[in-house]
Amino acid sequence: MEYLDFEIPVKELEAQIEKAKILQQESDTDMSKNIDELTARLVKTRKDISKKLTAWQRVQLSRHPNRPYTLSYINAMTEGNFLELFGDRGVKDDKAMIGGWGMLGKESVMFIGQQKGVNTKMRQYRNFGMANPEGYRKALRLMKMAEKFNKPVVALIDTPGAFPGLEAEERGQGEAIARNIMEMARLKVPIICIIIGEGASGGAIGIGVGDRVLMLENTWYSVISPESCSSILWRSWDYKEVAAEALKLTAKDMLKNKLIDGVISEPLGGAHVNPIEMFETVRKTILSELRKLKKLPPEKLVEQRINKFCEMGVFNG
Amino acid sequence: MGWFKRSKDGITTNTVDKKETPEGLWHKCPKCKVIVSVDDNKANLYVCANCGHHGRINAKEYFQILFDDGKFTELDADLVSQDPLKFEDTKKYADRLKSTIAKTGLNDAVSSAYGKLNGKDITIAAMNFNFIGGSMGSVVGEKIARAMDHSLKHKIPFLMISKSGGARMMEAAFSLMQMAKTSAKIALLDDAKIPYISLLTDPTTGGVTASFAMLGDINIAEPNALIGFAGPRVVKETIGKELPEGFQTSEFLVEKGFLDFIVERKDLKKKITQFLTAVE
Numbered sequence: 387m388e389y390l391d392f393e394i395p396v397k398e399l400e401a402q403i404e405k406a407k408i409l410q411q412e413s414d415t416d417m418s419k420n421i422d423e424l425t426a427r428l429v430k431t432r433k434d435i436s437k438k439l440t441a442w443q444r445v446q447l448s449r450h451p452n453r454p455y456t457l458s459y460i461n462a463m464t465e466g467n468f469l470e471l472f473g474d475r476g477v478k479d480d481k482a483m484i485g486g487w488g489m490l491g492k493e494s495v496m497f498i499g500q501q502k503g504v505n506t507k508m509r510q511y512r513n514f515g516m517a518n519p520e521g522y523r524k525a526l527r528l529m530k531m532a533e534k535f536n537k538p539v540v541a542l543i544d545t546p547g548a549f550p551g552l553e554a555e556e557r558g559q560g561e562a563i564a565r566n567i568m569e570m571a572r573l574k575v576p577i578i579c580i581i582i583g584e585g586a587s588g589g590a591i592g593i594g595v596g597d598r599v600l601m602l603e604n605t606w607y608s609v610i611s612p613e614s615c616s617s618i619l620w621r622s623w624d625y626k627e628v629a630a631e632a633l634k635l636t637a638k639d640m641l642k643n644k645l646i647d648g649v650i651s652e653p654l655g656g657a658h659v660n661p662i663e664m665f666e667t668v669r670k671t672i673l674s675e676l677r678k679l680k681k682l683p684p685e686k687l688v689e690q691r692i693n694k695f696c697e698m699g700v701f702n703g
Numbered sequence: 704m705g706w707f708k709r710s711k712d713g714i715t716t717n718t719v720d721k722k723e724t725p726e727g728l729w730h731k732c733p734k735c736k737v738i739v740s741v742d743d744n745k746a747n748l749y750v751c752a753n754c755g756h757h758g759r760i761n762a763k764e765y766f767q768i769l770f771d772d773g774k775f776t777e778l779d780a781d782l783v784s785q786d787p788l789k790f791e792d793t794k795k796y797a798d799r800l801k802s803t804i805a806k807t808g809l810n811d812a813v814s815s816a817y818g819k820l821n822g823k824d825i826t827i828a829a830m831n832f833n834f835i836g837g838s839m840g841s842v843v844g845e846k847i848a849r850a851m852d853h854s855l856k857h858k859i860p861f862l863m864i865s866k867s868g869g870a871r872m873m874e875a876a877f878s879l880m881q882m883a884k885t886s887a888k889i890a891l892l893d894d895a896k897i898p899y900i901s902l903l904t905d906p907t908t909g910g911v912t913a914s915f916a917m918l919g920d921i922n923i924a925e926p927n928a929l930i931g932f933a934g935p936r937v938v939k940e941t942i943g944k945e946l947p948e949g950f951q952t953s954e955f956l957v958e959k960g961f962l963d964f965i966v967e968r969k970d971l972k973k974k975i976t977q978f979l980t981a982v983e
Contacts, residue, residue: 548913550933550941555951558961560912560932564886568918571887572894587870587879588913588932595883609870609879609910619792619872633875634788643787645876692887696848698880699841700787703779 388451392435392443396655399428432655439604441630441639445612447604448583452658454665455515456499456542457484459582462665463672464488468497474523477557482513482549483521483593485528487537490673496532498525498593499542502583515584516549519562522592526566529573538576538676541593544583546611548592563592570595571695572688576679578672580650581605581637582657597691598675599645601637602664603652607645608635645698732756748968757925757968759905762814762829765864769827769972775818778826779849782842783810788875796873799835809834811842812867815850817859821976823983826854829864832906837867839911840874844881847915851888860898860979865916868934869909882914889918898982900975903930903953903962921963921978924953930962 389397403424410417439447447453460468470486472479485498500517503509517525525541532539548559570577570593579596585607601607610618615633616625634640637649650671653660679687730744731737735754739747748768749758767773783804790796804810812834817826828850830837847863854861870878892899901919903912905928912932916922924930931938931951939946949955956962966974 548932550937552938552942552946552950555931555933555938556959558917558959561917561961563913563932564882564915564917567883567886567914568890568893571883572890588882588910591879591882592913595887607879608876610872610875615872625792629792632788632790632792633872635875640876643876645880692891695880695883695887698884699845699877700785701842701845702783702785703781 390443390446390450392446393655395431396428396435399424399431403428429654432659436654436656440627441606441633441636442612442627444604444636445584445606445630447656447658448606450656450658453583454657454661455502455504456497456544456582457501458661459542459665459668460484460488460497460499462662463490463669471528472524474520474527476523477520480513480518480521480524481511482515482517482545483525485525490669490676493673493676494537495672495676496528496537496539497542498528498539499582500545500589500593502544513549515545516547517545517589517592518549518551518554519557519559522548522559522562522566525593526562526569529566529570529577533573533575536575538578538679539573539596540672541577541579541596543579543581543585543590543594543607545586545589546584547586548589560588563588566592567595571692574684574688576676576682576687577691578675578679580668580672581607581646582668584611586611595691595695597679597687597694598647600648600650600671600675601640601646602650602657602668603637604656605637606630606635607637607640608633730758733758750968755926755967757905757927759832759866761809761831761833762816762864765829766814766816766818766827768968769820769862769975770816770818771820771822775816775827778815778817778853779846780810780814782846784840784842784874786873787841787877788873790873790875792873799873803834807831807833811846812837812839812871813843813846815846815853817850817853817857820862820979821972823976823979824857824859825862825979826850826857826859827862827864830866830911832866835871835873837911838869838871838878839867839881840871840878841881843867843871844878844884847881847885848888851885851892854897855888855891855895858895858897860900861892862900862902862975863915863919864902864904865907865911866904867907867909867911869911879910882910885915886918889915893920898979900978902966902971904928906930908932908934917961920982922961923964923966923974924956924962926953926965926967928953930956 467489502515503512577596612630615629657664732751734756737753815828903924
């Protein structure tokens with residue numbers, strides 16, 4: 387387990403509990419009272435930390451090295467009943483964007499989502515979750531397939547941005563994202579989008595137009611990352627904390643501004659502390675939302691979706 | 704040895720005594736530096752007669768060029784931004800807005816209007832780059848959406864003239880959602896079989912490229928415009944190399960298959976008419 391700077395008190399308590407457990411085993415002395423007390427303190431510490439989380443700390447949690455990624459969610463939620471599909475039928479298969487058919491109980495669902503890597507080698511293989519145009523086109527191909535077979539789409543979003551490379555430009559990154567947004571707006575099946583980590587700008591909204599757009603508690607979603615915002619508006623990398631506050635990028639703020647439809651609670655301490663619990667919460671949320679959405683005829687669904695996005699924005703006059 | 708000798712040191716001329724070239728009479732091409740009169744520049748549609756450089760112009764100039772006899776009715780001119788996030792970087796967004804409105808005489812980075820183009824009814828929305836880099840916030844998204852609504856309601860073609868650095872950071876996720884709003888409206892135009900022409904001009908990048916600018920029935924561009932998703936500086940940093948000559952220009956995008964053709968400003972009205980006649 388890795389720890390962020392503000393998680394250090396947790397780390398110390400966990401180490402003490404671990405020590406007490408070992409001592410109990412080795413010396414056959416009853417440490418249970420001690421362990422209970424430490425565990426209570428651990429819970430309290432976690433509660434105290436999560437109560438005081440700043441916007442920047444939530445950004446850090448959204449990138450926590452132990453945070454579960456898209457495929458972990460899908461594999462857990464479908465209990466391994468997942469048929470992954472590959473390729474955009476034009477250029478290649480983008481490893482930063484995954485997708486395929488999964489079963490949520492009796493419900494057949496088309497999953498799409500950005501995938502980050504779990505170690506250095508895999509991070510490179512997955513291009514750090516930054517999709518190229520072919521990734522967005524692969525996602526669109528799969529969404530169209532879902533529409534053809536009248537099955538819902540679930541998009542799990544976790545990206546530091548669409549890849550800003552030379553070939554991405556040559557192959558039309560802007561066009562690929564634009565087309566996805568337009569086609570998602572009028573797709574005739576239910577779409578649920580969930581930000582499970584980072585929701586960076588065009589890279590996120592490129593698979594982010596849904597009947598329900600939900601954010602996990604410790605994620606961020608905005609037009610730019612706090613670091614880049616700091617660099618552009620303050621002309622320095624040192625204002626990322628200030629930028630994170632100013633951008634109002636947390637789940638709570640996004641809901642308050644009516645730019646998302648709901649917040650999904652994370653286990654105490656964050657998704658990485660108890661991934662199993664997290665997967666189960668997300669699975670239940672998807673199923674309960676799908677039950678509601680499936681009652682709507684496709685025309686109504688599309689109309690409501692388009693109207694929802696058309697109402698976003700604040701102005702005078 | 705000079706011919707003239709300075710008899711007094713440190714001679715200066717008072718500002719009032721200086722003979723300045725009067726403002727607003729001459730225009731210097733930013734590319735080839737050739738100077739012409741402002742009137743000649745306007746008569747040549749703000750295109751350099753020497754090198755063909757297409758000068759950056761605002762919505763009002765495009766409206767003059769495109770609408771018959773320069774006659775049009777503007778839509779939603781009064782919409783102004785509300786600063787929903789009370790955003791502040793080195794300067795308050797509210798102050799930035801106030802000073803930009805005063806300086807440009809515009810209310811935001813897009814203007815929209817309807818009128819006739821070679822006798823055909825049309826709605827046009829065009830961006831103003833001098834308003835915070837033509838960036839898209841709530842007002843830009845809403846005005847474009849409403850202009851498209853005008854086209855939908857009257858079943859007339861829609862022309863979008865893009866010129867923007869992308870989404871407006873000071874409105875954060877509100878800006879981001881304008882990509883969804885405008886693109887969703889284009890889906891409605893598309894379903895209603897209403898022609899949508901997207902003209903990309905220098906520069907068109909970021910969230911504008913990744914939404915309405917790339918979704919035309921035809922995407923066309925003025926010559927040598929910068930068009931891309933990521934800005935050239937970001938791409939350069941990503942690849943850690945110099946960018947190839949002509950990267951992210953209109954000509955590059957035509958070659959890569961993302962534009963239908965390049966159009967010089969003098970031919971713009973004719974080409975649009977040609978397309979509209981073909982599809983009506």
